[in-house]
Amino acid sequence: MKCPKCPAPQGYTVEKTCPNCGEKTEEHRTVSFVDAPGHETLMATMLSGAAIMDGAVLVIAANEECPQPQTKEHLMALDIIGIKNIVIVQNKIDLVSREKLVENYHQIKEFVKGTVAENAPVIPISAQQNINIDILIDALETQIPTPLHKAGKPASMLIARSFDINRPGASIDEILGGVIGGTLTEGVLHPGDELEIRPGIKITTEGSTKWVPILTTVSSIYAGATKVEEATPGGLLAVGTYLDPTLTKGDSLTGQIAGIPGTLPETRHQFVMELHLLERVVGVTKEEKINEIKTSEPLMLNIGTATTVGVVTSARKNEAQVALKRPISAAVGAMVAISRRIDSRWRLIGVGVIKS
Ligand SMILES: Nc1nc2c(ncn2[C@@H]2O[C@H](COP(=O)(O)OP(=O)(O)OP(=O)(O)O)[C@@H](O)[C@H]2O)c(=O)[nH]1
Numbered sequence: 158m159k160c161p162k163c164p165a166p167q168g169y170t171v172e173k174t175c176p177n178c179g180e181k182t183e184e185h186r187t188v189s190f191v192d193a194p195g196h197e198t199l200m201a202t203m204l205s206g207a208a209i210m211d212g213a214v215l216v217i218a219a220n221e222e223c224p225q226p227q228t229k230e231h232l233m234a235l236d237i238i239g240i241k242n243i244v245i246v247q248n249k250i251d252l253v254s255r256e257k258l259v260e261n262y263h264q265i266k267e268f269v270k271g272t273v274a275e276n277a278p279v280i281p282i283s284a285q286q287n288i289n290i291d292i293l294i295d296a297l298e299t300q301i302p303t304p305l306h307k308a309g310k311p312a313s314m315l316i317a318r319s320f321d322i323n324r325p326g327a328s329i330d331e332i333l334g335g336v337i338g339g340t341l342t343e344g345v346l347h348p349g350d351e352l353e354i355r356p357g358i359k360i361t362t363e364g365s366t367k368w369v370p371i372l373t374t375v376s377s378i379y380a381g382a383t384k385v386e387e388a389t390p391g392g393l394l395a396v397g398t399y400l401d402p403t404l405t406k407g408d409s410l411t412g413q414i415a416g417i418p419g420t421l422p423e424t425r426h427q428f429v430m431e432l433h434l435l436e437r438v439v440g441v442t443k444e445e446k447i448n449e450i451k452t453s454e455p456l457m458l459n460i461g462t463a464t465t466v467g468v469v470t471s472a473r474k475n476e477a478q479v480a481l482k483r484p485i486s487a488a489v490g491a492m493v494a495i496s497r498r499i500d501s502r503w504r505l506i507g508v509g510v511i512k513s
Pocket residue numbers: 193194195196248249250251252282283284285286
């Protein structure tokens with residue numbers, strides 16, 4: 158929300174009235190946040206979220222040495238996935254002296270040198286004490302613009318969640334079918350639009366298996382708690398459909414793509430990707446060199462919101478072919494985050510670009 162009278166940054170507020178002058182605020186922009194995982198969580202969560210992000214806030218604690226292994230891993234992921242709109246937050250400034258703060262700032266600048274975050278602004282804040290949050294919002298506003306350019310294409314949505322129940326408090330006419338949650342990567346979506354979902358459902362008959370795309374119609378759209386008549390790229394949506402709720406139950410459609418029928422990328426059970434491997438494994442105390450990808454090794458692959466395991470069927474220096482355990486719908490040129498199992502955890506080792 159923004160106050161029409163007070164200039165930014167004091168004008169931003171979550172309140173319906175401006176805390177500064179009492180004027181009624183106006184809705185300025187809807188923003189959704191995807192949290193990155195804590196120490197024990199797999200990188201997949203962060204990588205699958207990364208595909209739908211327009212920008213990133215890299216939070217660094219001012220009272221710790223920078224970089225921490227996890228921070229390194231996350232910056233590397235942003236770098237290779239190609240998220241360029243970044244704001245660095247130097248948090249917990251209430252816990253350190255001015256000298257320590259400056260020292261930590263120089264560590265941050267040294268750490269991001271030569272990376273995608275090299276020129277990102279560093280905003281010192283205290284989340285707990287509510288210091289400089291308005292300045293941070295201002296920085297987000299300029300560094301991460303609303304992705305208007307994506308709206309002029311056929312609607313395509315990456316599905317991050319799917320549910321068998323409607324939102325609590327939904328009216329009776331809305332309780333119709335399964336709900337899919339995610340974000341539009343392109344295009345504009347309205348209630349009443351037809352939707353195709355790919356790869357769809359797995360059907361096994363007489364020992365043979367095939368994946369069949371699902372067709373449905375949008376019944377309602379929510380952006381956060383607000384029912385909307387039009388959804389555009391940016392922000393997380395809950396899209397009501399007329400699907401049998403058993404099809405959307407328990408995140409069963411997570412990783413699939415929904416869009417205007419006939420415009421979605423083909424379903425792939427295997428593909429060849431061009432490889433861009435990192436030099437070293439990041440995020441482990443001893444940074445090991447990354448060896449070449451070998452035939453028969455299993456890899457965890459993140460494409461959009463999909464996570465699948467692929468077994469390498471042939472490998473050359475800059476190229477690998479993988480057979481997928483679970484098919485995906487993805488276009489040529491789509492980015493694949495590649496992880497390898499190292500010391501019982503999946504670790505990011507590079508990216509691939511789908512060739513065929
Ligand atoms: N003093 C101080 N403490 C803070 C500040 N921000 C967060 N904390 C504390 O730091 C701790 C960790 O905060 P979280 O929000 O859980 O951090 P996180 O990065 O999500 O942690 P993970 O679960 O590991 O991802 C909590 O105890 C917070 O109260 C701050 O600005 N100042």
